Amino acid sequence: MTSIIQTQELSYEAAIKMCVAVTQHAHQLGVSVGVVVVTPAGVELASVRMNNAPLHALSIARKKAYTAASFKIPSFNWQERLKHKPDTMSALLREENFTYLGGGIPIIVEGKLFGSIGVSGATEAQDIECAEHAITEQLNSL
Template sequence: MLNKTITKQDLTTQAALQLCSTAIDQAVLLGINVCITIVCSSGRNLASAAMNNAPLLSQAISHKKAITSVSFGIPSKEWQSKLADRNNTLLALQSEPDFTFLGGGLPILLEGYIVGAIGVSGGSEQQDIDCATAAINFLN
């Protein structure tokens, strides 16, 4: 028999809001102001937050980080090494409006499923990764 539908796991809005809150808590500890975007497994925005004084472009960049991570199921920063010697691929991906290889985008895995992704922007690349990691660790 032909399967006509699929069942997939997705992050809840409540969990997305908790991820934003936890990422903000980590940013406060680091003394930085960030923007956070949480997307579901299909890339739809579930929650976002912009701390006071976060850089204006950080909102759009956090969205790109989340979309990149959920699209490929890997941290956005991994693209830096994947594209190091692949200039044509780099140029093609850079033409995609929602792609970035900046660190701070992480897929969210629960029970073995990619249920969404988080993108954080506003600090250094490592600080953004630390905020996203703290949020995911709290969720798990």
């Protein structure tokens, strides 16, 4: 039995590129957002808040990214999973870094979690679109 576990995570350079990709895509959509990229352990690698983004955008984006990293599924998936479980939803919503709002997407390559991204400040659909755009753009550059 080994006492050491090796992990892999997104580099800070890739996280910064993802933040840029999100902000560029948001600009094309005509919206202002906040974006946070975290490691699989939920440690923040990079974040950006566009001018005119809601003041809460970064803190909500951080919750979205943390939720996606924690459970390895998009934060939006929790809406369906908890639809008929109000007690579980109530308990999870009391957790500091949990949200079921869409815009948190895990970054998974070959079945392994390398981090996650959270976007907030636009509509839920636009937040998801910006996050997915950044992941696709970054993974295509590998």
